[in-house]
Amino acid sequence: MKQEPKRILQVSGAMNRAGTETMLMNLYRRINKKKLQFDFVSYSSEEAHYDQEIEFYGGKIIRLSNPSSVRELVQAIKDNGPYAAVHSHTLFHCGIANTAARIAGIKVRIAHAHTTQDDSQSFSRRMYLSSMRQIINYNSTHLLACSKGAGKYLFGEREIEGTKYSFIPNAINVEAFLEEKNKSEAVKFKEKHGLEGSLILGHIGRFIEAKNHLFLLEVLEFLLKKEPSAKLLLVGDGDEKEKINVKAKEMGIEKSIVFAGLRQDIPVMLQCMDVFVFPSVYEGLGLVLLEAQASGVPCLVSEAIQEEADLGMGLISRRSLSDSTAQWVDEIISIAGKKLLQPYEVSRVFExxxxxxxxxxxKLAGYYLEKTGGANEKDINFLI
Structure with a gap:
C-alpha cells in the first residue's frame, strides 16, 4: 500500500517573492515530496508569485478570507489535513495560527520569527503585541527565529532562553549563485541598460518604508558628485515604488537609476553590482544579504542588520543611519571591488x-516529525 507523505501546513499570508517566502521555496523545492509535502495558507484572493510552482509540486494553496478568524483556520486544517505540523511565519498573527492549530489537535505547532519590529509603536499596538506574545508562547510547541533579535521581538527575552526556542539559519541555494553563467548574463544586462563602466550600487527588496529607498536616493545623489557615471540598480516591487520614482525625478537623478522590477534571475542581478547597499530601518536577518555574500558582492548595511547575517567573509561593512550620506558614500567607494573569495571557499563557509x-x-524535519514518528537521522536525511 502506497504511503502518503506527511503534510505540513505553512501559514505565510501569501507566497509572493520576498525574503521569508523565498526561503520557504528554497526548502520546498528540495524536500523529498514522496515523504514530506507542504500546503500553504493564503489570505489573498489574488494569485501570488509562487502559487503555480507550489501547485506544480503537489502543494495546496488554501485561500482564507479573514486573518483574524481562528474558526476559519481550524476548519481549513480539518478539511485539508491531516497535518503533521503547522508552521506559522506571520509575525504576531502566529498566535492566531497556532491557537487554531492547537484547537484542531495538531501536535507540532511552530512559530517562526523573521523580523525585528514592525511599523507601529502606538500604545494600543504595544498592548496588542504583549497579549499576542503570550498567546504565541502558550500555543506553540516550538519557537524558531532567523536571528536572536527577531526571536526576542516576537517571543520576548525570557522565551529565547527557554527550551522551546531554537535558532534556524535562513537557507539559500548557494550553488545557484556560484554558476559562471551569471557573470556572462550580467554583462548582457549591463549592456542593455547602459551600465557598462559605471560604479553600480544595488538593492534588492520590496518597496516599503522599512527598506529605506529614500535614503538610497540621497546616497546616490551625493555619490554622483564624486562619480558622475554611477548608477543605482533597484530590484523589486511594492507600494512605495511609484513614490520613489517620482522622488528620483524631483531630485533629477532618475536617469542614473534602473528600476528592474521583480526578477527571477537574482544571481545575475547581484553580479551586476559593485556594492550591495542595504540601509533597512529594521530587518530580521536579510536573506538577500546571504545571497549577496554567496555572489561575492561587498555589502554596506545599516545598524538594523542582525549580526548573524555576517558570515565572516569580509564582505559586510556597517554604517549607522545617523551617519551622513557623505560617510556612506566614502564607505561605498572604499569597499567597491573588494577581493572575491573562490567558489569553494564560499561553499565551505555556508556549510x-x-x-x-x-x-x-x-533541522526542520526533526521538528516536523518528532511527535509523529520518523524523526531519526536516517529518515530525516531521506527527506532531502
Missing amino acids: TKEYTVASSIR
Missing part, C-alpha cells in the same frame, strides 16, 4: 555556518 538548504531541512 560550516549551516546556511544551506540541506542543513535547514534536516
